[in-house]
Amino acid sequence: MVDTDSDGRRPVFAAERRQRILELVRANGAVSLRELAQAVQSSEVTVRRDLRALESEGLLNRHHGGATLPGDLNREASYVQKVTLSSAEKSAIADLAASLVEDGDAIVVGPGTTTQEFARRLSRHTELAVVTNSLLVAQALANSPRIEVMLTGGTLRGPILALVGSAAERSLAGLRVRRAFISGNGLTADRGLSTPNMQVACVDQALAAAAEEVVVLADHTKIGIDAMVQTVSAEQIDHLVTDDAAPRDVLDELSGKGVRLHVAQI
Amino acid sequence: MVDTDSDGRRPVFAAERRQRILELVRANGAVSLRELAQAVQSSEVTVRRDLRALESEGLLNRHHGGATLPGDLNREASYVQKVTLSSAEKSAIADLAASLVEDGDAIVVGPGTTTQEFARRLSRHTELAVVTNSLLVAQALANSPRIEVMLTGGTLRGPILALVGSAAERSLAGLRVRRAFISGNGLTADRGLSTPNMQVACVDQALAAAAEEVVVLADHTKIGIDAMVQTVSAEQIDHLVTDDAAPRDVLDELSGKGVRLHVAQI
């Protein structure tokens, strides 16, 4: 059923849908099948067929879970699926967090899919200096000529594509920026931000220490959760950006400890 | 029965109807057959006939379900696979270069699409330590748990996804590994390896300086070419991995300067 509406809407033909798919892939470098299906309002089967046709024309490369640009650049295909989880909340949080950034700022961005989404929103800013230990964040900004991206050195932690270890911490030592945008696996009022990995926690601490203000990006699934290692105490957190499904009581506790709340409406 | 009046009302001629169809398509970009039939007060069969005639004149494109503007969809078709060039050579070179790596090695890998391909071949090795300034190389190894990947810090150079600048060079300063696998844009016997960018050249020099032996990966399109900035002189190069389409005379010259040749058969 192409579109059987009676009046206002513009029909979407197969060729047009494929064109749109191509544009999406070109814009993001790599897009998951699920995202594409949602974007063009079709089933995954149909998108899969379109991708097959487009691939046979050499216009894109197909991978497990999605498609990428043809050529050798942009090989982040296997990490794309993770992004699709609760993407609505992530997207809203990223939007809201991006409004806390001003042109000319120097900021630190930590690893995580939410911060990656946040980084994509930064491309419209100018004269930005971004320090990060996340390869995904760096790639998200790679095509923005007006943003200077600096990566910390360090040992690569494969699953999250972030740099950890003493080299990473050392390269952050002498740094001082306005705000740090970091994420984590859990956030409570008692123990603050926490992650399950020691090395990641150490770097997160260094990231937070390099900034005057700490901004935490955490969707509602992380609020009230406690992971193994504490990275930043609630007292050190200046801003929290979350979505409106977060438990109210925890938010109130955090607010009592001086955390300014930014709640995105889904 | 288009119009049964005898005099007063204006009948809708075929040419006029087609003109109106064209206007509708031009105004909306894409219109479904059903909408068109309703708009011009004719049957779908008639509209279909009109569309066929208009398409044969090149005034619009016909699709399943309707028609669109011509040329709008195929405007990107010229992009068709110009990137995949010499991928067979790259692959063969990468295979051969990977055979120069042994388990337990510590190596340095520079940026480039060929070295990226080379890095993919390393995943079957164990106990490897890889230092790189290329995000693509790092990602290629991210899923290999038996390989320790270390990234240099530095400023991100977007187009090639590599880290450059003083921070990158500094993090390589105290390093000493067995072999460096680097690439470039040109290689001659006189001026050695060269690239068009100064910052990239500086880091390449640092990469080469960190290794006991320098291995250059360069397909035949780069042999005999000279780019702006010299990175490594021919005397400093210990191995060259290339393909059998490389010009023989240049290879001989390089061999005379002490470069050991590894020529991949395509």
Add this chain to the structure above:
DNA sequence: CCGAAAATGAACGAATCTGATCTGATCTCT
């Protein structure tokens, strides 16, 4: 007024598109 030619509309079978579901393959995590 009548007949031929063109155009329009209706109907039927064929082709196409889309989505659901099942099965095998691939990937990830433990």
Add this chain to the structure above:
DNA sequence: AGAGATCAGATCAGATTCGTTCATTTTCGG
């Protein structure tokens, strides 16, 4: 290395659309 989850491919069913043929209407010329 194996279990579980996810994804790709294939087949089938439903719906829509297309092409063709045929009947009807309209137009034009004699």
